[in-house]
Amino acid sequence: MEFVILIVVVAAGGWFGVAGVRTVPAGQVGVVTKVFNTRPRRPEDDPRVSFCAAAGPQARLLHGNTRTWLVPLLYRVELVAQTYVPSGTIGVVVAKAGNVRPADSPIARYVECDHFQNGERFLRDGGQQGRQLEVLTSGFYDVNPVLFKVITVDTPEAMAHEGLTAQALAEVEIEIGETGVVVTHFGAKPNLVDVGPPVEGHHSFQLPWVFLAGEGWRGVQRETLDEGGRYALNPWFAHVVEVPTRVLILEWTKDKKTTSNLDISLGQVVLDVQGYTVRLDMKQTVRIPATAAPGIVRNFGLGGQGEAGGRSSVQEFVKKELAATVDAYFRRISSRYRIQEFITRYNEVCNELAGEVRQALTRTGVEAITTTLENFECDEQEINDMRRQIAVQQESVKLEEARLAELRARKDSEAVLNDTALQQVKVEEERRRLDFVELKMLVELLGPEHVAVERVLTQWVKVNVPQYIGGSDGNVMQALLQAMPMAQTRDIMSMIRNVAAARTEPEPSELTSGDNGSAEQLTPPAATG
Incomplete structure (x- = not known):
């Protein structure tokens, strides 16, 4: 009998030992x-998931x-x-057990x-229920599914329940030529006029x-x-x-x-100049430094995650800051300029506009590069x-000036010096051609008498003449000329002749060089009185 009992005990012990072995495969x-309690439940133990060996699901996990x-x-x-968290994505975590999160805390x-992976430590150290700050990067993890719900792109139902999208669970990748402006959802109350100051140690908001x-x-x-x-950011944060x-x-x-264009709000510039409707195209190149990007986002819309949000902010900036500056400038000059001034001073208009754009964008930290x-x-x-006609001649002047600048930069031989002198003559000739073309346009628009008087008055205000001038015979023009110094009088007489000739004379022909091509031979004769 004792032998039978011994066999039963050994068999039971063998079964007990074998039955208690739990093997967990890799993966x-x-x-x-x-199944049931063997000791009283501790007060600090969580009733949903125990870390003190009470009955029910255990926080402790058997690893693979x-x-x-x-x-x-x-x-x-x-x-x-x-x-498993797929490559290039993140996993966010919701704790099913733990301490109750305070009412004023939006996240655990x-x-x-x-x-x-250590559920016992999470509960023992006061981990809270609900959404967690830490995210899981791509890879495999031994996470207790009874204690934690891990949401990845492979769990669409859980993702939808938490209001997340696949894009929100992708790692944030900043393309070359862009910067990422971070908008946090939690933190201290912000200043109403500034962006958040830097904080040390959070590794680009990943902690x-x-x-x-x-x-x-x-x-x-x-x-x-x-x-x-590439950054693993918690979309809840x-x-x-x-x-x-x-x-x-x-x-x-x-x-x-298209609606994705940053300049979607910009149309052709249309203005009225002295009764003439003028339509013009314009180009503006700008650059938004990384230091200016937060201000653009804060002042012109927070946007959403990804490139679309950034485009929305920049589109609003272009519309409300840049376009407004350009529109205000053209409204102002359209009432100030006459059509002949607008034609002949088009480049000056461009330079003046560029200055105003640059000044306006400086306030936002955006660089205005070129205005065309x-x-x-x-x-x-x-x-x-x-x-x-004026534009063609202006381009000719620029081309000759560029060639002259190139020759002046070299200055390494007598031949170059001679070429420089010749090129200087060409530049002056192209400038005289430009003056002639502009004068001809004014004569055709206004008539020779109006242009002559306008030019005389322009010269008169530059010299020191009496405050009152009158002619006994009523010839004010003659009195003006008599009151001027001889040099200015000679210039104006020549100008009047040019105005009268501009209606009938052809455009000045190109000068030809003599046999030796010297600069002296290329210089036109001076005007005589």
Whole structure:
């Protein structure tokens, strides 16, 4: 009898020992449930998931590729797959058990628990229920699914339940030529007139608990994400607005544009100059430095995550800041300029506009690089032809000036010096041609008498003459000339002759050099009185 009892005991012990061995294959984890209590439940133990060995689901997890002995019949083990976060994405975590989060806390406080793989430590150290600050980057994790819900792009139902999208769970990648402006959803109350100051140690907002511990502000942050980087950001904590920092070409044209164009709000410039309707195209190149991008986002719209949000902010900036500046300038000069001034001083208009744009954008930190006014169209074809002639001659002057500058930069031989002198003559000749073309346009628009008087008055205000001038015979023009110094009188007499000749004389012909091509032979004779 004793032998039988011994055999039964040995058999029972063998079964007990074998039955208690729990093997967890690689790639899986074992979720442990205690069937009944063997000790009183501790007050600090969580009733949903126990970390003190009370009955019910256990926080402790059996890891893959291991063997563990548990008391048979007392514990039940369920094998589940490891948690996997696909490459290039993140996983966000919701704790199903833990302390109750305070009512004024929108997200659970951070607890170090080996990326949620140590559930016992999470509960023991006061981990809170709900959304967690830490995210899981791509890879495999031994996470207890009874304690934590991990949301990835492979769990669409859970993703939709939390109001997330696949884009929100993708790593933030900042393209070359862009910067990432970070907008945090939690933090200290922001200043109403500034963006959030930098906070040390949060590794580009990837450690949000460090940012919050450093009293970082809620809202737009001054620190930006560098181009070419990839960042694992918690979408519950912050989103990123990508703003282009490359050189942007913005165009005022009548061409149709897509809604994604940054210059969608810009149309062809139309203005009324002395009764003439003028339409012109314009180009403005700008660059938004990374330091200016937060201000653009804060002042012109927070946008959404990704490139679309950045485009929305920049589009509003172009519309409300840049376009408004250009429109105000053209409204002002359209009432100030006469059509002949607008034709002959088109380049001056462009330079003046460029200065105003540069001054306006300086306030926002945006760099205004170049302002270009294209050829305009007028309802009167005659005006278009006049402007075209002036533009062609202006380009000729620029070309000759560029050649002269190149020769002056060399200065390394006698031959170059001679070429420089010859080129100087060519530049002066092209400038005289430009003056002649502009004068001819004015004569055709205003008539020779009006232009002559206008030029005389222009010279008169430059010299010291009596405050009152009158002619006994009523000839005020003659009295003006008599009151002027001899040099100015000679110039004006020559000018009057030029005005009279501009209606009938052809455009000055090109000068030809003599046999030896000297500068003296190319110089035209001086005007005689």
